[in-house]
Amino acid sequence: MNKSIEQLKNYLQHNNIHQVLVLTDANVDELYPHYLDPLQSIAQVDKLVIPADESSKSLEQATEICHYMLNKGYDKHLCMVNFGGGMVCDLGGFVAATYKRGVHCVNYPTTLLAMIDAAHGGKTAVNMDGIKNCVGLIRQPDLVVESDLDLLKTLPHQELLSGFGELIKYALISSKDLFHQLQTMMSLSAEAIRPEWIAHCINFKNKVVAIDPEDKKERHILNFGHTFGHAFESLYAAEGHPIPHGVAVAYGMAYELPWASTLQGEDFEEEFEVLNLIGRFYDIPDLTSNMFKTLEKYMRQDKKNKGGNEGEKGSTVSYALEHLRTFKLFDGFSYK
Numbered sequence: 001m002n003k004s005i006e007q008l009k010n011y012l013q014h015n016n017i018h019q020v021l022v023l024t025d026a027n028v029d030e031l032y033p034h035y036l037d038p039l040q041s042i043a044q045v046d047k048l049v050i051p052a053d054e055s056s057k058s059l060e061q062a063t064e065i066c067h068y069m070l071n072k073g074y075d076k077h078l079c080m081v082n083f084g085g086g087m088v089c090d091l092g093g094f095v096a097a098t099y100k101r102g103v104h105c106v107n108y109p110t111t112l113l114a115m116i117d118a119a120h121g122g123k124t125a126v127n128m129d130g131i132k133n134c135v136g137l138i139r140q141p142d143l144v145v146e147s148d149l150d151l152l153k154t155l156p157h158q159e160l161l162s163g164f165g166e167l168i169k170y171a172l173i174s175s176k177d178l179f180h181q182l183q184t185m186m187s188l189s190a191e192a193i194r195p196e197w198i199a200h201c202i203n204f205k206n207k208v209v210a211i212d213p214e215d216k217k218e219r220h221i222l223n224f225g226h227t228f229g230h231a232f233e234s235l236y237a238a239e240g241h242p243i244p245h246g247v248a249v250a251y252g253m254a255y256e257l258p259w260a261s262t263l264q265g266e267d268f269e270e271e272f273e274v275l276n277l278i279g280r281f282y283d284i285p286d287l288t289s290n291m292f293k294t295l296e297k298y299m300r301q302d303k304k305n306k307g308g309n310e311g312e313k314g315s316t317v318s319y320a321l322e323h324l325r326t327f328k329l330f331d332g333f334s335y336k
């Protein structure tokens, strides 16, 4: 049995949990239909499979899951195991936090993005009216199992690229050494991903989240690339050509980095190298003025927006400007 399943079994046994609901998406279920079968020796295991699409991250889908759980008679002793990428973890985490005011919640990440980022930190949400993560709450999962890197071997390349975008972000905000290691990569593959990189990202995120669990200040460092990134994500989705979250973050970083340098009035020494690394893996779009206007519209709807008109203190655009003005990459947080 692999280490991650062993860890989950130990958690269930230690907490005297006998009822498990696995939430997963159709792609993951097709690839790994029996992956969690070993749990059956210690608990009653039920499985709910939802469509593998970001559109499943909705209040309607959450309601359907809650109806299902009610019909099954599940009480607070249930443990939800979110077996999938960030979509499943965000949605499953939201349901686990709200059903009967909270049941046990375990995230079992199957994508690179979820392994290094989305499964950790307790942000749960669903999308609404085309706005990402519009309704949600912060509630830490009871456990995030150790990543099983073998799961990455079936991940489509575009999804690997998505996780890699967040990995570059973590390097930029926390470790020059990690950045230099990423620079030496010739090509991106599941085999090229090192477990110590994943451990570094989780460790860094957990430390930041411990200081600022409610996302009031210090946690904002994790949003590097996301102001533009979320807007790119919404823009492409609205045009009917959705791009994965981490790819949008990579585009976002490419645009936010020069902006941050300008605002801070000093050159970021490694700017060229960073843009070079991003450009080697991602096809960064050129922004027409029309595209920029649409991006601005999405940035104003961002939940970081505190209201106010464009350019005024409190508007998203000024939030982003303030944010970038104070950004210190690599050594912003001297966590080891």
Ligand SMILES: NC(=O)c1ccc[n+]([C@@H]2O[C@H](COP(=O)([O-])OP(=O)(O)OC[C@H]3O[C@@H](n4cnc5c(N)ncnc54)[C@H](O)[C@@H]3O)[C@@H](O)[C@H]2O)c1
Binding pocket: 025, 026, 027, 028, 031, 052, 053, 054, 057, 084, 085, 086, 087, 088, 090, 110, 111, 112, 113, 114, 117, 118, 119, 120, 121, 122, 123, 124, 132, 133, 151, 152, 153, 154, 155, 156, 159, 162, 163, 244, 245, 246
């Ligand atoms: N909560 C957070 O802190 C946080 C952080 C970042 C992103 N997110 C959210 O995470 C979501 C994106 O997550 P994601 O990038 O993991 O995408 P995802 O969950 O949508 O998965 C991407 C695709 O990969 C497939 N897949 C998953 N695991 C697989 C595997 N092992 N082999 C083959 N295919 C597999 C899925 O079926 C899906 O088609 C977005 O909704 C985003 O908003 C949340």
